[in-house]
Amino acid sequence: MKIQDKRPKRKFPAEKLSFNVRSIQVIITLSFTLLTILIVLLVSIMLYNKFTRTAEENASLNIQQIIQQVNYHLELYVKGMQDIYEVVEEQINQTADIDRPILREQLNTLLQTREDLVSVGLFTPEGQLILDIPNVDMRRNTQLRQQSWYETALEQPKKLSFSAPHIQNLYKGKYTWVVSLSRMIQYKDRGELKQGILLVDVNFRTIDELSRKVSLGKKGYAYIIDDLGNIVYHPQQQLIYAGLKYENLESVLEYSFRSYMDNSTGEPRFITVRTVEPIGWKIVGVAYLDEIVTTKKDLNQFIFWFLVVVIAVVVVLSIFVSAKISQPLRRLERSVKIVSEGDFSTPIHVGGAYEVEQLSKRFNFMLHRIRQLMDQIIHEQEAKRKSELDVLQAQINPHFLYNTLNSVIRLAERGKKEEVTTTITSLSKFFRISLSKGKNTITLEEELEHVRHYLIIQTIRYKNKFKYTIECEEEALNCTTLKLILQPIVENAIYHGLEQMVDEGWIHIRAFIQNERLIITVADNGLGMSTQVMEQLLSGHIRHTGGSGVGVKNVNERIRLLYGKAYGLSFESEQEVGTKVTIILPVIPFNMENQERGMS
Amino acid sequence: MRRVSLFKSSLLIVLSTVLVSCTGSGATLHESSTIRRVDMIVKMNHGDFWKTVKMGAEVAAKEYNVDLKFKGPQNENDIEGQIQLMDESIKGKADAIILSASDYMKLAQVTDRAAFYKIPVISMDSEVASARVKSFVGTNNYEAGQMAAERLVMLTGEQGRIGVMNFVKGSKNGDEREEGFMDYIARYPDVRVVSVEYCESDEQIARTLTRKMVAEHPEMNGIVALNEVASIGTAEEIQKLGIGGRVKVIAFDSPDKVMELLQEGIVQATVIQNPFNNGYLAVQQAVKAIEGDDIQERVDTHTKMIDLDNMLWPENQKLLFPFVR
Known part of the structure; x- marks a missing residue:
């Protein structure tokens, strides 16, 4: 039993390791996973597209708003500058004489109240200084006639022009970055109306700071150009001048209000152009796409991990589910395998999914049927053999009948009427018990009676060459025994033990119950047997022709078939001393039921 | 039973890896934008x-x-x-x-x-x-020195008498500028370098040395100052001595003072870096x-030579005055 137990266990790891692509578990796991990945991917792509589009839209809107805000501030500031210019101009206009100190005072006050205001200057169209606030020495080599504010004032005398930011190099003291406002105006010099160029320099600092503060992502920035494309403000102005940076101004100059994508620098950038209306400056917001759409990156990350988690969960789940499905099947398979190896006694475990359970049940049912059929076959086989034996049993050796009848004839010839009667009576009784209505089992009493009649016939035949005794315990008499078990043994004792003896022989038959077993001994004082002969007797090799036809072997076999291997014959023999045969049977009181069982 | 435990353990492994990878995602996020x-x-x-x-x-x-x-x-x-x-x-x-x-x-x-x-x-x-x-x-300091020499020769003519105001002896930059300057001057046999002085990057010393140079070599008609401090000291002293214009000054770098003197005509040109x-x-x-x-x-x-003509070019303005104040 142990060996059988170990077998499947040892095979188990090998089974687990062998990866069968067609196994249910693999098929389910793979298809589950593939399907889920497909669905998740689809959903992710859709979500991703949707999200990124919204994020991009939001980002661009946001940037446009920022730039719009800056633009708004700039416009306000420029308007403020214009207002100051108007104030200065008005004051100059109102003054009858340009040299009057009151004007200088007024303008000085104005300059002090407005921090941004750097200087005010009035020049003749030839470039001669007429009035300057604050009153500082002019520098030499100012080249003012080449400066843009001077040139535009001459070219467009009516229009208030804003210069690009530049260094104020007119007055001694500081070099300041300024935006110059200039126009041709009229002033009175000692009552005389003259034309002059009024220059108001405004510190560039405010615009610089305003622009510098614009932050569009980490790298993004804003720059300002004037209507000619000159850089007003650019955080990387020097790099552009050095040729290390490049700004695609053409597309910026074309439009006054626009948002678009630019790829001219190699990196995708989102450009927003707004125009500062009064002066035609353009404020340009530059945002790097990879920065403003940070959500894209986050989303990528999220979707990636989402996929990983989903796949992991699905794999785990499908492994679990498929194992749940395939495990009972495998168990069933293993059980079937055990059955196929010949073990019909272990029932199959019933469990798992409904189908598998049903399958197991049906299989168990089938197994049960097979077992039944097998039992039946064994039974039938046994019955067949028994009937064969019965037939054998029924065969009475004609020799015995012939010998007996011969002796009867001889007795009759000699006129021994009484002995003839005894012999015939015994023969008649002998046969009656032999047949005993076809029954297989009889009481010990009957069996003993049977052998007694046989012995009577034989003693007459052998002219009292031997004697016999039959003893039986009272309680043993009613015990069940197979019929025709003693006669072959006695026959054997006579033919092999007593026949050739010179002295008078004897046969003792005893029946008694010992240790809950019925024991019948047949002892004689015949020639005895060699062990070889005894073995041959039990194996059926010796069959004497004069006997009843039922061999000793037959007796042994019949006992064992009916009662089991614990019962049967045993011999004890010594040459020239005698033989003792012991029959061991179970103690079964004779009744109708036993009789039936014996019949079947 | 063994099968079940095996399954459970594999499940645990998968779950734990998922968890670990989830927590790990934070780290990988930062990696892409390392500071x-x-x-x-x-x-x-x-x-x-x-x-x-x-x-x-x-x-x-x-x-x-x-x-x-x-x-x-x-x-x-x-x-x-x-x-x-x-x-x-x-x-x-x-x-x-x-x-x-x-x-x-x-x-x-x-x-x-x-x-x-x-x-x-x-x-x-x-x-x-x-x-x-x-x-x-x-x-490239050697080239900067050459550039200064070229301009100074142009200003003083081929019979120029030139003084050099270096800043620190042994300073790599100063040495290279001086070397470049000298190598260029050597092309003109009649141009003489009459004096080379080191002002220790000190304005006051530069002034003293300039005065000394002018006194010792009255014929000197050109002077080059090889850094910012030397330029201020030298140019201001030349202005003070009232020989501005006669003694041409090539300066280095563009402090406001030098720019002022450039406009005043004391400094003829200045070599600026970037x-x-x-x-x-x-x-x-x-x-x-x-x-x-x-x-x-x-x-x-690159270096640039700035003079009155190009100082107001927009790109030079930004170089000369990088700060908006």
Whole structure:
């Protein structure tokens, strides 16, 4: 039993390791996973597209708003500058004489109240200084006639022009970055109306700071150009001048209000152009796409991990589910395998999914049927053999009948009427018990009676060459025994033990119950047997022709078939001393039921 | 039973890996936008030149996602202080160091030390005597000297008598400028360099030396000052002596005072470098060095000759006056 137990266990790891692509578990796991990945991917792509589009839209809107805000501030500031210019101009206009100190005072006050205001200057169209606030020495080599504010004032005398930011190099003291406002105006010099160029320099600092503060992502920035494309403000102005940076101004100059994508620098950038209306400056917001759409990156990350988690969960789940499905099947398979190896006694475990359970049940049912059929076959086989034996049993050796009848004839010839009667009576009784209505089992009493009649016939035949005794315990008499078990043994004792003896022989038959077993001994004082002969007797090799036809072997076999291997014959023999045969049977009181069982 | 435990354990493994990977996602997120720490150690923590360098460096830092630390001793001569700052940066495990060495030789050792700790060193503006420096970003001083000489010869004619006001003897930059200047002058046999002086980067000394030079060589009709401080001292002294215009002055760098004197006609021209680009390109090179990209051994930030004619060109205005105040 142990060996059988170990077998499947040892095979188990090998089974687990062998990866069968067609196994249910693999098929389910793979298809589950593939399907889920497909669905998740689809959903992710859709979500991703949707999200990124919204994020991009939001980002661009946001940037446009920022730039719009800056633009708004700039416009306000420029308007403020214009207002100051108007104030200065008005004051100059109102003054009858340009040299009057009151004007200088007024303008000085104005300059002090407005921090941004750097200087005010009035020049003749030839470039001669007429009035300057604050009153500082002019520098030499100012080249003012080449400066843009001077040139535009001459070219467009009516229009208030804003210069690009530049260094104020007119007055001694500081070099300041300024935006110059200039126009041709009229002033009175000692009552005389003259034309002059009024220059108001405004510190560039405010615009610089305003622009510098614009932050569009980490790298993004804003720059300002004037209507000619000159850089007003650019955080990387020097790099552009050095040729290390490049700004695609053409597309910026074309439009006054626009948002678009630019790829001219190699990196995708989102450009927003707004125009500062009064002066035609353009404020340009530059945002790097990879920065403003940070959500894209986050989303990528999220979707990636989402996929990983989903796949992991699905794999785990499908492994679990498929194992749940395939495990009972495998168990069933293993059980079937055990059955196929010949073990019909272990029932199959019933469990798992409904189908598998049903399958197991049906299989168990089938197994049960097979077992039944097998039992039946064994039974039938046994019955067949028994009937064969019965037939054998029924065969009475004609020799015995012939010998007996011969002796009867001889007795009759000699006129021994009484002995003839005894012999015939015994023969008649002998046969009656032999047949005993076809029954297989009889009481010990009957069996003993049977052998007694046989012995009577034989003693007459052998002219009292031997004697016999039959003893039986009272309680043993009613015990069940197979019929025709003693006669072959006695026959054997006579033919092999007593026949050739010179002295008078004897046969003792005893029946008694010992240790809950019925024991019948047949002892004689015949020639005895060699062990070889005894073995041959039990194996059926010796069959004497004069006997009843039922061999000793037959007796042994019949006992064992009916009662089991614990019962049967045993011999004890010594040459020239005698033989003792012991029959061991179970103690079964004779009744109708036993009789039936014996019949079947 | 064994099967079930096997299954359970595999489930556990999968779940735990998922969990671990989820928590790990934070780390990978930061990796894509690593902040690189670059320390910039300059000769002095004040002065317009270095402020402009810083401005350029900051623009690059913003562009390349760099955490920039700008450091410098109080004084340009404080070599010990600069070495200390280098050691600090090495200890602080900066990803890269940009060094503008006050002394060519004395900062070599600490530079090697930084290289030993696998910190790439970019030298900027002034070189250092170490072979471990990844790249030099700065002016070609020899060419700058030649440029100054060319203009001065043009101004003084081929019979010029020229004085040279260098700043520190042994300073790499000064030496190179002087060498370039001298090599160019040597082409003109009749042009003489009558005097070479070193003002120790001190305005006052520069004034004294100029006075001395003028007194000793009255025939001198041209003078070149090889750095900012020397330029201010020399030009102001020339103006004070009232010989402005007769003695032509070529200056270096563009402090307001020099620009003023340029407009006054005392200084005829000034050679300017591009500190903004120095700072910008140095940081750019540092980032490349951190990333392990190939970097140029020398990055030349060009010099320019500024005179009255071109000083108001927009691109020069920005170079001359980098700050909006």
